[in-house]
Amino acid sequence: MSETNTSSRGIAGILDAFDGVIARIEEFMMATGVILMAVNTIANVISRFIFNHSIIFAEELNSVFILLVTFAGVGYAARHGRHIRMSAIYDSLSDGKRKFMMILITAVTAVCMLFLAWFSVYYIIGLQAQGRVMPALGVPIYLVYLWVPIGFFVTGVQYALTMVKNIREKEIYLSTNLHEHEAQEIEV
16 A cells, blocks of 8 residues: 555545544534523423513523524535535536536535635624623623534535545545435435
């Protein structure tokens, strides 16, 4: 085995391990966010029913959980090839053209997601400079929105890894671990 081949597998192994850690963190964040959102909503309903008053911060807290689940879920969906695809033209192409299109699609999407991550960082810096806080919780708003650039960044990295996987492998991959033919079997 050549030294170049060993080093490229080492890098791929490191990237796979890093991707696995991020996947576990995303799964934990999404599960925890959904459970806490449900508990918060149920507690608010019980509070209204028993005490005839809503929990003051329930709506704000749910908006925090929605942001968390949404932007953790974006990367998760990209990792599992579950984003919406408009594939009428793509499906009619030959294997070689579909391979080229998948590389192009994942590259453009990665660039867009990384741009949105960069742009959202500047948005958060602006929010921090304004010193705005959530009225009921008293939490600075910029802290709540930190999930936005993190989610965009992770999604951008996921699409970039999918692009690299498609460049390196013969088969067509919709994500780093979902082969195109496996996705078709799942859809049927």
